[in-house]
Amino acid sequence: MARKKASGGRKLEGWKAKSWFKVYAPEFLGKQLIGEIVSSNPENIPGRVMTVSLGELIQDYSKMNVRASFKINEVAGDAAYTQFHGHEMAKEFVRAMVKRRATRIDSTLTVKPLGSAREIQVTVTAFTISHARLSQAQEIRATMVKTIEDFAKEADFESFTSAMLKGELSKKMFEVCKPIFPVKRIEVIKSESVSSAADRAAALRK
Structure with a gap:
C-alpha cells in the first residue's frame, strides 16, 4: 500500500510541475488565441x-469545413506564437462538390511567395457545371497554375496565405477560368508550408 501511495504522489508532483501555455495565431490572422498546451519545459514546445x-x-x-494548422516557433513567458503550417478542406465536402456529368480538375504545385524563405505546396481544384472536354480541362488547369504563380510573385508569405485561406485567391482563379468553360467553383483544397529547396539542401550538408 505504501508503494502505491508513493507512486501516486510522484505522478501528482509530475503533473504539478507542468505549466499551461497560451497558443496564438500568426500576426496576419490577428494573433488570436487558438488554444492552450501543457508542458513541463518550454524548450519542448517549438x-x-x-x-x-x-x-x-x-x-x-x-x-467551417476547413481545418488550419499552425506550428509553434517561439515561446515567450506563458505565450506560444505560431507560423502557418497548412490547411485542408474536409474530404467528404470535396467529394460532395463533384456532381454527375461534371468534371473535376486538380493541380498541385509549389510556389515561393515574394521575399519568403518558405515555400507553399498548394492543391487547387476546379468543379465544372457540366462535362468539359480534355482540351478545356487542360486550359483551366494551366490557367489556375499561372494565376497562383503570378500572385506568388507579387505577394509576400503572409499576404499569399491570407488570400488563400480567405478565398480571395480562389475568386481570382474563378474570374479568369469561367470564360474558358462554365465553372461552378474553384477551391484551394489543401496547402502545406515547406522549407525552400535551398534550405533543405543546406540542412543535408550539415
Whole structure:
C-alpha cells in the first residue's frame, strides 16, 4: 500500500510541475488565441502543431469545413506564437462538390511567395457545371497554375496565405477560368508550408 501511495504522489508532483501555455495565431490572422498546451519545459514546445477550425478563426461560416494548422516557433513567458503550417478542406465536402456529368480538375504545385524563405505546396481544384472536354480541362488547369504563380510573385508569405485561406485567391482563379468553360467553383483544397529547396539542401550538408 505504501508503494502505491508513493507512486501516486510522484505522478501528482509530475503533473504539478507542468505549466499551461497560451497558443496564438500568426500576426496576419490577428494573433488570436487558438488554444492552450501543457508542458513541463518550454524548450519542448517549438515544433508542436495545433489544428483549429478555419471558419471559427476568421469568423466565416463558409469555411467551417476547413481545418488550419499552425506550428509553434517561439515561446515567450506563458505565450506560444505560431507560423502557418497548412490547411485542408474536409474530404467528404470535396467529394460532395463533384456532381454527375461534371468534371473535376486538380493541380498541385509549389510556389515561393515574394521575399519568403518558405515555400507553399498548394492543391487547387476546379468543379465544372457540366462535362468539359480534355482540351478545356487542360486550359483551366494551366490557367489556375499561372494565376497562383503570378500572385506568388507579387505577394509576400503572409499576404499569399491570407488570400488563400480567405478565398480571395480562389475568386481570382474563378474570374479568369469561367470564360474558358462554365465553372461552378474553384477551391484551394489543401496547402502545406515547406522549407525552400535551398534550405533543405543546406540542412543535408550539415
